[in-house]
Amino acid sequence: xxxxxxxxxxxxxxxxxxxxxxxxxxxxxxxxxxxxxxxxxxxxxxxxxxxxxxxxxxxxxxxxxxxxxxxxxxxxxxxxxxxxxxxxxxxxxxxxxxxxxxxxxxxxxxxxxxxxxxxxxxxxxxxxxxxxxxxxxxxxxxxxxxxxxxxxxxxxxxxxxxxxxxxxxxxxxxxxxxxxxxxxxxxxxxxxxxxxxxxxxxxxxxxxxxxxxxxxxxxxxxxx
Numbered sequence: 001x002x003x004x005x006x007x008x009x010x011x012x013x014x015x016x017x018x019x020x021x022x023x024x025x026x027x028x029x030x031x032x033x034x035x036x037x038x039x040x041x042x043x044x045x046x047x048x049x050x051x052x053x054x055x056x057x058x059x060x061x062x063x064x065x066x067x068x069x070x071x072x073x074x075x076x077x078x079x080x081x082x083x084x085x086x087x088x089x090x091x092x093x094x095x096x097x098x099x100x101x102x103x104x105x106x107x108x109x110x111x112x113x114x115x116x117x118x119x120x121x122x123x124x125x126x127x128x129x130x131x132x133x134x135x136x137x138x139x140x141x142x143x144x145x146x147x148x149x150x151x152x153x154x155x156x157x158x159x160x161x162x163x164x165x166x167x168x169x170x171x172x173x174x175x176x177x178x179x180x181x182x183x184x185x186x187x188x189x190x191x192x193x194x195x196x197x198x199x200x201x202x203x204x205x206x207x208x209x210x211x212x213x214x215x216x217x218x219x220x221x222x223x224x
Contacts, residue, residue: 025068025069028061028065028068028069029069031059031060031061032055032056032059032061032065032066032069032070032076033076033079033080033083034059035055035056035058035059036055036073036076036077036079036080037080037122037124037125037128038058038124039054039055039058040076040077040080040124040127040128040132041122041123041124041125041126041127041128041132042124043127044131045132046127046132047073047077047128047132047136048136050073051073052066052067052072052073055073055076074136074137074139074140077128077132077133077136077140078139078140078143080125080128081128081129081133081140081143081144081147082143082147084119084125084128084129085129085147085150087118088115088118088119089150089151089154091114091115091117091118092111092114092115092154094114095110095111095113095114096110096111096158098110099111103167104162104167104168104215105208105212107158108208108211108212109204109208112184112204112207112208112211113204115184116188116200116203116204117200119188119192120188120191120192120200123192123193126188126189126192127189127192127193130185130186130188130189131189148178148181148182148185151181152174152177152178152181155173155177155180155181156173156174156177159173159177159215160173163216168215168216168217169215169216169217170216171216173214176214177214179214180210180211180214183207183210184207187203187206187207188203191203
């Protein structure tokens with residue numbers, strides 16, 4: 001493994017041509033985060049067995065360069081966790097914006113498929129988002145629970161809007177939403193880990209059945 005001085009010298013010989021300090025720092029941060037995805041998501045307990053040195057070796061950067069960007073590995077994990085959550089939320093928001101005229105089932109199906117595509121595009125990110133982030137520290141646990149609460153709030157708001165339009169019955173959906181969000185997270189992780197032998201379409205179909213089972217039919221029953 002190269003020393004920090006050797007890494008810095010090698011980087012200096014090739015990294016400064018035509019790039020500003022901001023561009024070099026952005027590139028360095030991107031490489032560290034990419035290495036974090038590969039390292040933390042590589043298997044069970046990968047984050048706990050990782051070290052700053054192993055991350056830097058994968059990113060081909062020095063530990064000095066690491067500490068110029070992050071305080072510790074936990075901060076890298078926190079950034080990656082937030083990235084996954086934001087990407088998935090953006091996908092759902094965009095999909096719903098394009099599906100304003102469909103039924104509640106059609107809109108939910110569109111949103112779930114967009115969510116699943118983002119999360120399952122990289123199995124390492126699924127592990128980071130739902131497994132490696134758990135039990136690391138009180139601070140990271142707070143972040144994880146806040147993210148889950150955000151998903152519950154998003155789902156409850158969508159259901160309340162559907163109820164206001166008369167598409168579903170009006171009731172307090174928060175507990176049902178909390179249970180459903182947990183089921184989605186667990187099933188997608190198990191599917192990514194190879195515990196569930198099914199296509200992604202099949203997984204989403206099953207989630208849709210669960211979701212529709214949570215809903216209170218509008219007065220007079222579901223429309224044909």
